[in-house]
Amino acid sequence: MADTFKLQVATPAALVVDEDAATAEIPGSSGYMGILPGHAALMSILAPGVLTYTAGGQTHVLAVDSGFIEVLDDVVSVMTESALRSKDIKLEEAQRQLSDAQNALAAPPVPEANYEELVLAVSRAQAKVDAAGK
Amino acid sequence: MANVLDLRRRIRSVKNTRQITKAMKMVSAAKLRRAQERAIASRPYAQMLSRMLSNVAAAAAAMDDSSELPLLAVRDEKKIQLLLVSSDSGLAGGFNANLFRVVRKFIGEHQGAEIGIEAVGRKGRDYFRRLGSNLTGYHHGIFDKPKYEEAAAIARTLSERYAKGEIDALYLAVNEFKNVMAPAISLRRILPIELPESQEQHDYIFEQPPAELLSKLLPRYVELQVFRALLESNSAYNAARMTAMDKASSNAADVIDTLTLNMNRVRQASITREIIEIVSGAAAL
Numbered sequence: 001m002a003d004t005f006k007l008q009v010a011t012p013a014a015l016v017v018d019e020d021a022a023t024a025e026i027p028g029s030s031g032y033m034g035i036l037p038g039h040a041a042l043m044s045i046l047a048p049g050v051l052t053y054t055a056g057g058q059t060h061v062l063a064v065d066s067g068f069i070e071v072l073d074d075v076v077s078v079m080t081e082s083a084l085r086s087k088d089i090k091l092e093e094a095q096r097q098l099s100d101a102q103n104a105l106a107a108p109p110v111p112e113a114n115y116e117e118l119v120l121a122v123s124r125a126q127a128k129v130d131a132a133g134k
Numbered sequence: 135m136a137n138v139l140d141l142r143r144r145i146r147s148v149k150n151t152r153q154i155t156k157a158m159k160m161v162s163a164a165k166l167r168r169a170q171e172r173a174i175a176s177r178p179y180a181q182m183l184s185r186m187l188s189n190v191a192a193a194a195a196a197m198d199d200s201s202e203l204p205l206l207a208v209r210d211e212k213k214i215q216l217l218l219v220s221s222d223s224g225l226a227g228g229f230n231a232n233l234f235r236v237v238r239k240f241i242g243e244h245q246g247a248e249i250g251i252e253a254v255g256r257k258g259r260d261y262f263r264r265l266g267s268n269l270t271g272y273h274h275g276i277f278d279k280p281k282y283e284e285a286a287a288i289a290r291t292l293s294e295r296y297a298k299g300e301i302d303a304l305y306l307a308v309n310e311f312k313n314v315m316a317p318a319i320s321l322r323r324i325l326p327i328e329l330p331e332s333q334e335q336h337d338y339i340f341e342q343p344p345a346e347l348l349s350k351l352l353p354r355y356v357e358l359q360v361f362r363a364l365l366e367s368n369s370a371y372n373a374a375r376m377t378a379m380d381k382a383s384s385n386a387a388d389v390i391d392t393l394t395l396n397m398n399r400v401r402q403a404s405i406t407r408e409i410i411e412i413v414s415g416a417a418a419l
Contacts, residue, residue, distance in 0.1 A: 008178065008182070010178040010179035011179060011282075012176050012179050012180075012282040012358065012361055013172070013175060013176065013282060014176075015175065015178040018178075028341060029341075029342070030341055030342075040339055041336050041337060041338045041339065042338060042339040042340075042341070043186065043189070043190060043338045043339070043340055043341070043344075043347060044340075044341035044347075045341070045342055045346075045347065045350060068183075068186060068347070068350070068351065068354075070182070070185075070186050070189075072336060072338075077182045077186070079182050079183055079354075081282065081283075081286075
């Protein structure tokens, strides 16, 4: 069995990652999942969070938005609306976004229709802050 | 008959025009390249999404629980929504006019239905407002540099209206980039979604039920189609503009040639006349 698998992270604007990775940790909507070569075919929903993978002995960190994951024949495809490498994230900006999102959520009254969106905004910003810190 | 000075002035003016059209052509060529790069960059995402959609759809169909999704519901097309992607500015030959003709034909063919037009781009709005069509929305300034969020916002609004039953079908009218010479006009239905046929069945582990995945994938698919339409249209627009400006430049060159010939003739005539005057004056002495 091969000791790497192909990891592709695509956004509508670009193919952000296209590498042979040894391991990956992907934020699924029902928890983080670790992926190693030879993983069974899988489909799942991607939640906003921190995606880490190792390729060529180096660990890379990305903040991803919600999306989808597909694993098939040692190709891991991650589709998301945005994926930022940790080095491209500005920590202060991410922190400001996080506190803005948290304030918006905490400030009563929260309209029910927006609630999910606000929660998403918080987790999105949280992911950026977490990724920037690594 | 025009005198030499007038002709010279006109030649200068046409030369200036040629300078401008040449510059515009160059700008469009650069923009076209960037637009194509963006279109190419969005391709992996698009491929992944359609592949996953067809796989999930096959799995959901096997479990027979996909028919309930609102974006798949087929209804009688009584209220049709048309998303028209035109440009904000002109100077691109028949780019918008050809598209509008196709759309008018479409409207003529669907007399019985109530048609609402959602316009992206100023040209489309102006044209169909003049015609007195029912404009449901207008998006300005997103055509030049299409962003996914903007396309997604449009798609979401329209999908919601579809899900609520306010509209029975969503059609997309757009110029697609075929080659630099001529765009390909496309008018196709994007809602209700026709699921792509899946060729192969894989034995996936589903963390969520396929129907749930499908219900999340479908809106994304609509968003992506709108985004791709904007990208395609932007490439096609810049290509059309480039061609139009190239034609304008060569036309200006032709006009300059004709005017120069004319001017030389007029100058020659006046020289000849002066010589005759001098000669006859001398002969009279």
